[in-house]
């Protein structure tokens with residue numbers, strides 16, 4: 287693919303006049319890179335030259351030893367770096383005492399190059415001053431900091447477009463987030479880029495959280511949304527699993543903002559990469575108005591986390607909840623027949639090692655009874671429970687134009703009352719039940735409350 291680019295012409299062979307040591311003043315050369323991007327004007331050779339001449343002339347101890355400039359988008363795409371090489375050669379020949387340059391990421395191609403060159407120059411007493419990072423390589427702490435920063439610089443120099451990402455990073459460190467509002471449901475962009483809740487879309491967001499908490503698999507949430515003809519974030523008829531997962535995971539909905547989640551890896555292709563620690567991230571709490579409470583949000587994160595990798599086997603409410611005290615594996619459902627014709631059968635839960643662990647089997651009916659009693663007696667005031675009901679009813683009492691969502695939530699149990707639990711509702715607030723050898727059950731609820739109950743009444 288041939289791309290037409292606006293190219294800034296550089297007089298590559300017109301290197302600075304070399305000067306010899308003069309009245310104890312330091313001979314300072316500047317190294318610049320001239321961008322071939324559209325914003326080349328503000329970054330032009332001329333502008334950089336006058337900037338560096340001013341900078342150096344204004345320091346009485348410095349003497350301008352010239353500006354060396356190469357053309358390129360990023361450190362890695364520099365081909366010959368003619369000016370850079372000439373500058374280093376002149377420094378080694380004793381004509382330059384110090385090099386001033388904008389930043390580590392603009393200096394050499396990669397970490398190894400950066401460190402090699404800096405050390406070579408250092409060994410002959412030539413300093414490099416990085417403006418952005420305020421580092422003097424001859425300074426005592428210089429090399430230590432450079433080692434650290436270079437590893438960042440290497441990622442950065444992998445062609446993050448400097449000018450545009452600088453602006454972005456400045457915004458990040460000021461704590462201002464932005465999202466592609468057109469493809470982001472729940473918020474509109476305010477005049478100054480602030481987040482403004484879009485009430486209609488916020489209901490959809492809350493419904494997604496509610497359905498997930500109630501125990502809908504994400505695929506079922508997708509089906510519901512499509513059946514209700516709720517448009518996806520890209521304003522399409524079809525939702526995909528990824529849309530829903532990212533809505534469930536996005537901290538923006540609880541009003542916070544994690545900044546610099548991704549960064550541009552390849553400036554030319556605009557390819558983005560997840561930031562896995564290559565660049566700093568900033569977390570801003572209460573950045574904007576929340577759509578779901580942080581209790582709800584945090585609960586959903588834990589649920590997502592605990593379900594990751596766990597097989598959604600049977601859809602029975604207690605699957606993957608009962609754990610054997612002895613071997614730690616999940617109890618599985620089993621059907622016991624009391625007679626040969628199969629007329630009387632009962633469902634029980636058993637360790638996969640059957641009786642080998644010495645832990646008792648649990649009759650499903652008994653388990654359900656214990657759960658109901660427990661909820662009625664003890665869990666009714668659980669914070670998470672209240673929160674769940676709160677969020678669900680906030681959707682249920684929404685405006686009449688949102689009737690379709692209300693209906694949905696009703697038919698998935700959204701209108702439940704404190705006295706009216708289905709066993710599935712109860713199971714959803716149970717994190718785990720450990721079955722003990724002494725015939726007791728250790729319940730752990732999702733909000734961290736636990737109870738130890740006898741399996742059989744004495």
Ligand SMILES: [Zn+2]
Nearest residue numbers: 610613637643
């Ligand atoms: Zn076991």
